[in-house]
Amino acid sequence: MTDTITLITRYYRAFNDGDIDGMIACLAPDVAHHVNEGQVRRGTVAFRAFCDHMARCYAERLDDMVIMATPDGSRAAAEFTVHGTYLSTDKGLPPAHGQGYTLPAGGFFTVRDGQIARIVTYYNLADWIAQVSA
Template sequence: MDTHALITRYYAAFNASDTEAMIACLSPDVAHHVNEGGVRIGTDAFRAFCAHMTRCYRETLTDIVVMTSRDGTRAAAEFTVNGTYLVTDEGLPEAKGQTYTLPAGGFFSVEDGKITRVVTYYNLADWMAQVSA
C-alpha cells in the first residue's frame, strides 16, 4: 500500500464524515494522540472519539498537503480546518454555531499498509479566541 494514498484516503473519509472508512485505514491497535489530550488505543476508542466530535463539531479539511518518508513508515500532513461549533463541548466555551478556520497538522506511523499512530495538532488558544469572539 502506498502511504501517500493511505493518508489521502484517510482525510477523504474524514471530509466525507465516514468514520468507518477512516477506521478501515487504521490498525486495530492504533494509538490516537488527541490534541492537548491523552492517547486513545484501538479502533473502538477512535470510533467513540469520532462520534463525540461529530456531535459537537462539523469540520472540513482543505489545502491538504501529505508528505511521506522514503520507506513509507512515517507521514505528515498540513491542512486547514474549516469548522462550525455545533454543541457545547465539556470545559469549552458555549457553542452558538460559531465558525472557525485553523491551520493544523497530523503525524502518522504506518506498518503493513495500516496507520498505527495518528497525532493531531492545532492551536487551541487560536480556536478559543475564534469561538469566544
C-alpha cells in the same frame, strides 16, 4: 512512499465525507490516537467513540491538504486548514452557538503493514478558543 500517501489521502477523504467506517478501515486495530490537548486513545473502539463525540460537537472540513511521507513509507505528515462550525458545547470549552472557525492544523502518522498505527493531531487550541469566543 506512494502507498503511504494514498493511505493518508484515503483517511482524510473519509474524514471530509463524515465516513467514520472509512477512516477506521485505514487504521491498525491497535492504533494509538494522540489527540491535541487530550489523552492517547488506543484501538479502533476508542477511535470510533472519539469520532462520534466530535461529530456531535463539530462539523469540520479539511482543505489545502499537503501530505508528505518518508521514502520507506513508515512515517508521514499532513498539513491542512480546518474549516469548522462549533455545533454543541464540548465539556470544559466555551459555549457553542454555531460559531465558525478556521485553523491551520497538522497530522503525523506511523504506518505499519499498510495501516495507520499512530496518529498525532495538532492545532492551536488558544487560537480556536479565541475564534469561538469572539
